[in-house]
Amino acid sequence: MFYLVKTPWWLKRLYPGLVWQMPWEEKKVYLSFDDGPHPEITPFILGQLKKYGARATFFCIGKNVNEYPQTYRQILMEGHRVGNHTQNHLNGWKVADDRYMANVREAAQYIDSDLFRPPYGRIGALQSRLLRGAPFNYRIVMWDVLSGDFDLSLNAEQCARNVTRHAGPGSIVVFHDSEKAYDRLKGALPLVLEYFAGKGFRFDAIH
Incomplete structure (x- = not known):
């Protein structure tokens, strides 16, 4: 499985209308979790x-x-932000634009947010333009660092190292709130939190 743990600068330059990282004036890391909520995994994440x-x-x-819905409400009640990740985890490169937009619109009935992240990071140029314009007005959030927790060939320590070696002030980091990733997430997330807290970082929501 090939993927880039650290998003290269040139890719960010190619798609300047997307959010790849946050301002780095402060020592903050922006952890994000895709694909939930899940009735067991989400509460574990929230507890950590x-x-x-x-x-x-x-x-x-x-x-x-x-x-x-109760798990979703718990995310909000505990002070975190949410974003739209489509209704059915669609790959924007593999579906027609009208179907993709309808799927995002359906998810928006349940997810009240101006943030959107395309599943797999795959989104077409027209899809991106439509979502960033009215009536959606989404900020499309990508990432600076992938933990790799979706990669079955890695273990938790390797996923944690992906983050601790590559993330810094302003980094948007991706973990997954899913059964596929849970074996790696449950070991990696505590290590990442401990490491950055020990370095004086704070953890904030994307805004």
Whole structure:
């Protein structure tokens, strides 16, 4: 499986209308969690974040919000932000634009947010332009660092190292709130929180 742990500068330059990282004047890291909510994994994540007074951003799938509304409400009640991650985790490169937009619109019935992250990071040029314009007016959030927790060939320590070696002030980091990633997430997230807290970083939600 090939993917870039650290998003290169030239890719950010190619797509300047997307959010790749936050301002780095302060020592803040921006943790994000894709694909939830999940009735067991999301509460684990929230518990870990609470230990460090950390705020984060959860890019939620509409059908999961519909299925687990109480878990979704818990995310919000504990002070975190949410974003739209489509209704059914669609790959924007593989579906027609009108179907993609309808799927985002369906998810928006359950997810009240001006943030959007395309599943797999794959979004077409027209899709991006439409989502950033009226009536959607989304900020499309990508990332600076991938933990790799979705990669079955890695272990938790390797995922944590992906983050601690490559993230810095302003970095947007991706973890996954999913069963596929959980074996790696549950070991990696505590290590990442401990490491950056020890370096004097704070953890904030994307705004």
